[in-house]
Amino acid sequence: MDFKNLDEYYQYLENDTNFQYLDLNTYKYITALRDKIEDENTKKLCSYELFFADFSIEEGKHIPKFQSGANAYPTLELFDDNFVYIKTRANKVQNPKYKAKYNHLLWLSPQKHIDFAKEAIESYFILLKNSSFSIDDNLNSYSFGKYFKNLFVLCQKVNYKKDEVISYLVSLLESEKLNDFTKYTLMEFITENGKNIDTTIKQTFFDYSKNKIENLTDRELESYLNLLVLLSQKLNISPSEFHEKLGDYHISQLENEKNKGFIAHHYYTNALEEYKKANNKEKVEQTAVLLEQAKKTIDLKKVSFELEDEKFNKVLNQWWDFTKEKTTKIVENYDSKVIYEYLILDKIFPQATVLNEKISTPIFDLFTTMSFDINKNVSKNKNSGLNPYFVHIENLSIRHIWLVISKGIKSGKISYESLIDYLKNNSWYGQDFTYLDTNNEIQGFNWIELLSPSLQTFFVQTEIDLKTSTHKSQGYILAIDSLVLKFEGLLREFSRMIGAQTIEIKDNGTEERIGFDKLLDNEKLKALIPEDDIAFFKFLFTSIGLNLRNNVAHCFFTTKNYTPAVMLLLIVALLRLGNYKLETKEKEL
Helix, strand or coil: CCCCHHHHHHHHHHHHHCCCCCCCCCCHHHHHHHHCEEEEEHHHHHHHHHHHHHHHCCEEEECCCEEECCCCCCCHHCCCCCHHHHHHHHHHHCCCHHHHHHHHHHHCCCCCCCCHHHHHHHHHHHHHHHHHCCCCCCCHHHHHHHHHHHHHHHHHHHHHHHHHHHHHHHHHHHCCCHHHHHHHHHHHHHHHCCCCCCCCHHHHHHHHHHHHHHHCCHHHHHHHHHHHHHHHHHCCCCCHHHHHHHHHHHHHHCCCCCCCCCHHHHHHHHHHHHHHHHCHHHHHHHHHHHHHHHHCCCCCCCCCCCCHHHHHHHHHHHHHHHHHHHHHHHHHHHCCCHHHHHHHHCCCCCCHHHHHCCCCCCHHHHHCEEEEECCCCCCCCCCCCHHHHHHHHHHHHHHHHHHHHHHHHHCCCCCHHHHHHHHHHHHHHHHHCCCCCCCEEEEEHHHHHHHHHHHHHHHHHHHHHHCCCCCHHHHHHHHHHHHHHHHHHHHHHHHCCCCCCCCCCCCCCCCCECCHHHHHHHHHHHHCCHHHHHHHHHHCCCCCCCCCCCCCHCCCHHHHHCCCHHHHHHHHHHHHHHCCCCCHHHHHC
């Protein structure tokens, strides 16, 4: 959109029928208008509109678009005219989508007044009631949920139309306006966040959900069962029935799983916990036996362990809940570029100092271990070979990455296309390393072309696995084999471009390529790449850890060793090594 003045922009807002909560274009339009206008006062008004467009309100709270430490953008302080302009726009605009947002922003501001909240409530109501979209339209269903939560929180805050908004949701439960997941999300939100919610409402949610689970499968079934546990507690009803069904659900997820390993450990552990809560001793015993058997098949330099410390388990569960919430906010609130940067910059992996440690703290005395190498050499001694770095990677890092990637794929923000686009525009892989030699022939590498087959294969297989709740190891063979070997090429390219040694002369005068270990130990490389990333690369590709380069190159990997977990680690390694810009000196020749 190319607006000539603010009036055209205002008219665009009035005519905007896009129901989606995330607006990815408006800020671009208003920025372009601001930058071409010469009048300083109009520029100021455009800036206010830009701040407004970038302002995000979720569950009644301001969520910054960007935040670095204590600094955030946008903030209310940017509106430095006592919100006179925003008040004017809130009064003039008629489109309920924007009238709700202008007024909600004023409610959150120092100018807070109940009239702003009431006007926002009325506008949210109109927006939701007038909305129309297919039940299969997940993006608009998601947007409905976002608007509804803002509406509900405001109603609760000012005690205005709070019964009406709940009744509205109840009226939608038997309708085809919303999909099952959105209905579950909003019932859960009301149950957890509502004040003095009438018991009849909770009972209605309970009855609807109990009837619903008869026809649900997979993730929606798990969600509704968890909701029934919550509602049972609120209604003082025993939740045992639903804990047992949750246990059955976790067991059912393994029916089509051939190479269980880590996945089996995850589901059996969850099932065991639910059966304990249900006090079903028979199923507790059966599942405990299956869990023990599954430990023998755990992949990724196998470690099996038993935890008996309640405090440790509590801390681990708290970490898991925090990470799930954190990754959900990242995926829901930001675009793909920020999500990939999160995988690069967040402390997902252990510190470098942990890489060569063995058991060094009392917490690891709780583990009974059995370690395997790729050729099935086993050590059964207590604490033999247990490395805190590996335990962290397998039990925390991989889960963390999978939360980001899986949520990103489901939201449409993480895909083969978005990853390739990110690598082209935000990593040194996208630079042109080709050049014409003296024979006018193209030499050098196009790294994006070389990386594409691996990444495309991974996303195709992952989407199949997510949709079918299966795991086909064969589907990851090409992706892992290709990316492991390409990573070595990338590391050598990077080393060459920064002037680090990549070959050495042997005593007999022959040239030899320097191995992975020596490449990563080069001082020039270590001066640029953080030591924690160096440690992570060593863990992936050398004998200190998974030794992927050796195991792939020498075909030590069998089919079952090819797991999405390995590919997740490789993708993060790819992102982290690519987080630089290099000078391509060949262009100067």
